[in-house]
Amino acid sequence: MDLPSSPPRQRTPGRAALSNPDNRFDRITAEGVDDGWHMDDDLPVLRTSVTDEVPRSVITRNTSPDISFDRSINPYRGCEHGCIYCFARPSHAYLGLSPGLDFETRLIxxxxxxALLAKELRARAYVPQTIAIGTNTDPYQPIERDRGIMRQILQVLSDFNHPVGIVTKGALISRDIDILAPMAAKGLARVGISITTLDNATSRAMEPRVPLPAARLRAIRQLTDAGIDVRVMVSPIVPALTDHEMERILAAAADAGAVAANSIVLRLPREVSGLFRDWVEQTYPDRAARIMARVRELHGGQDYDPAFGTRMTGQGEWARLIRQRFDLAARRLGLARHLPPLRCDLFAVPPQSGDQLSLF
Structure with a gap:
């Protein structure tokens, strides 16, 4: 079902969403009306606020049949990168916040x-499997530079010899090569870097606080030079806007040292549909109708079809052509679809203060 968004507003500097629609759980909704008072002044910069949260647990489990991991960690909720297409935006509604500008500016x-992770890993019943980080919100978004929560999580995983797969658009990940490289040498870590476009203007419009494409390519080179396997993720592929760049993105990533690749087509769940539609109509009015028509073609006539198996690949002729182009380019460039699983057999609970040492 396509949910309505609030009326589009003037673009806020440094932000992608044009509005702050009511979340789907609100009992009271607000509707904008034209009262005749037109204000042409530029909008002020919308500052980011961060609230600390103490969850009861930090490892989230999932049983989705089309996802390759069964557990994940999110150091942050909301994401200052502000990607207009982000499928995680609707999760902010569970906090009583809007998936629009709140998602980009009111972070948790x-x-x-x-500390919670270390406690969970020490549980007697814990069985190690690769933990995915960055599959919902980006662990290397701008606030990580000051907070350093992701770096501390990596240190815990390293201490336990626990496998981790990271997905990010943040070039800040290069800061943590000193932890990741030794883990990768043991078969415990790999990284996915997402690149949607190589065009700076398109990137800045769609993902306003994400490092520019060249910075992400440099991060791929730095990681691979340190012995860390990197997968380039051409995600999302936005039909009639970025799909023509797919082969060039793969080639640039391969040149930077990436060893594997995958792709996901644009998906617009819940409130993301209205937010993206408002954005594309204002940002690319000449092709907005064509973009949205292609999106609906990919998802069975809807802005989004949540069916497992096709929600990330799309369906129909256009989806088939995209997969064909991707596979041909990846094979030509030597980019693997699948990599060997990370190791779980090295997992070991490290001793802590107060533990009794074994005599034998």
Whole structure:
């Protein structure tokens, strides 16, 4: 079902969403009306606020049949990167906040996540499997530079020899090569870097606080030079806007050292549909109708079809052509679809203060 968004507003500097629609759980909604008072003044910069949260647990489990991991960690809720297409935006509604500008500006940090993680890994019943980080909101978004929660989580995982797969658009990940490289050498870590476009203007419009494409390519080179396998993620592919760049993105990533690749087509769940539609109509009015028509073609006539198996690949002729182009380019460039699983057999609970040492 396509949910309505609030009327589009003037673009806020440094933000992608044009509005702050009511979340789907609100009992009271607000509707904008034209009262005749037109204000042409520029909008002020919308500052980011961060609230700390202490969750009861930090490892989230999932049983989705089309996802390759069964557990994940999110150091932050909301994401200052502000990607207009982000499928995680609707999760902000569970906090009583809007998936629009609130998602980009009212963030939740989990400073106790590293300690909670260590506690969960020490549980007798815990069975290690690769933990995915960055599959909902980006662990290397701008506030990580000051908060450092992701770095502390990596240190805990390193201490336990626990496998981790990271997905990010943040070039800040290069800061943590000193932790990731030794883990990768043991078969415990790999990274996915998402690149949607190589065009700076398109990137800045769609993902206003994400490092520019060249910075992400440099991060791929730095990681691979340190012995860390990197997968380039051409995600999302936006039909009639970025799909023509797919082969060039793959080639640039391969040149930077990426060893694997995958792709996901644009998906617009819940409130993201209205937010994206408002954005594309204002940002690319000459092709907005064509973009949205292609999106609906990919998802069975809807802005989004949540069916497992096709929600990330799309369906129909256009989806088939995209997959064909991707596979041909990836094979030509030597980019793998699948990599060997990370190791779980090295997992070991490190001793802590007060533990009794074994005599034998």
């Amino acid at each position: 940090a989990r400073p106790d996540a590293p």
